[in-house]
Amino acid sequence: MLFLKSRRQLSTVRSRGAKPAWLLHLISEELLTDEDINVFSTQLTDLKLVGKLTDAAIGNNNRGIYSVAGTFEGRRGEDLLVKAMDLRAADNWSEVRVLKILGELVASGVFRDTERRLKWKGPKGGGSVPVIVMEKKPGVLIEKTEAYRKASKKVQKEMVAQVRDLMCAEVADIAVTTGVYHDDNHKDNALVELNGTKVLSVEVIDWGGSVYVVGRASKGEIARYCIEVWNRLYN
DSSP: OOOOOHHHHHHHHHOOHHHHHHHHEEGGGGGOHHHHHHHTOHHHHHHEEEOOOSSOOOOOSEEEEEEEEEETTTEEGGGGGEESSSSSHHHHHHHHHHHHHHHHHHEEEEEEEEEEEEESSSSSSSEEEEEEEEEEEEEBOOGGGGEEEOOHHHHHHHHHHHHHHHHHHHHHHHHHHSSSSEEEEEEEEEEEEEEEEEEEEEEEOOOOOEEEEEEEHHHHHHHHHHHHHHHHHHH
């Protein structure tokens, strides 16, 4: 079966104008394999979550981003993040698939908060929830940096433009290398490292939702499209 776009995705597509031919289709519209269907079937009994990350980009389709205590599957908890999902929806299956493609997936399954210590985003706390365990990326949201907070409006705008250019270059590189395009590009989906007000690097985060399968296109074409959409939506 195929999954239809959500209203949010349809609204976003319309606001972005004509879609280039190299954007083939959303990952979430693909046929689910047996492997996809079972990505949230395992009980993750050895997973220990600690506090919610208040500086993380939360997004709309999850109950929060959490850090990991101790170790999990032979990895240090400090190198991992856990995304607690709202529903077992098409976007959730597709995010697991994309993270596998990127080599950033550690595990997925169901986590039971037996002590009900964690306050899930949403009307009910505690209980079981589908989760994705992924590699933690370096950097911080630009609005959380002291350099950005202390900068003038003019300099802040220049810093965001640097984030845009570096993010779109990274998105283009990932698209050409892996065949998937991150189509939700803005400053809240970018972790940055700075030197003063200069943005040195950008890590792309949040692969749930608008991720496309990519046809043949150059890095330049993809980066230009990314920048055009960013400017149309956020400038």
